Amino acid sequence: MYTKTFNDFQDNRWSKTDIKVFDFDIKKDIESADISFIFTHTIDPQYKxxxxELVIKYPDGKSYNISLNPQLKDDSGNSYSDxxxxxxxxxxxxxxxxKMxxxxxxITLENKYDEDYLPNVNSLGITVESDD
Incomplete structure (x- = not known):
């Protein structure tokens, strides 16, 4: 239904000031949709x-905020990533x-990493899927 990926990270760095915006139109009401986030990184990103922060802004102007904190590695350093x-x-x-x-x-996606940029980022994507 909708997929967009950003892979424009110079030197694989996602700056704190670079808020990614995914905007799209839904043509008819959807009873049940799933939103997924996809993050690709270098083999050893050097963080766990x-x-x-992800914000979904609805057509009526209301917003829904979601804090994301995907785990890339466990405490032993084993990767959760594929x-x-x-x-x-x-x-x-x-x-x-x-319901949409x-x-x-x-949908906006903001880097909340403690430093000026998040290193070793290849791409970020959002997918919206529905059976309707």
Whole structure:
């Protein structure tokens, strides 16, 4: 239904000031949709988790905030990510069985990492899926 991926991270760095915006239109009311977040990173990102803030803005102007903190590694350093030869990927459900009235939506994703940028980022994506 809707998928968008950002992979424009210079030197694989996601700056704190670079808020990613995903905007899309829903043509007809949807009774049940799932929103997923996809994060790809280098093989060894050098951190265990990623602090982010996701905001869903509905057509009526109301917003829904979600704090995301996907775990990339356990305490022993074992990866939770699905790794290939050159990168690793984490996918997580953000919202399930969400009613989505027709209209314009905006999802923003903000880096809440403690430093000026989050290193070793390959891409960020949002997927909205529905059986309708």
């Amino acid at each position: 988790n990623v602090h982010m 790794c290939g030869e050159n990168y690793c990927e984490v996918k997580m459900n953000v919202k399930q069985d969400m 009235p027709a209209g314009k939506y905006e």
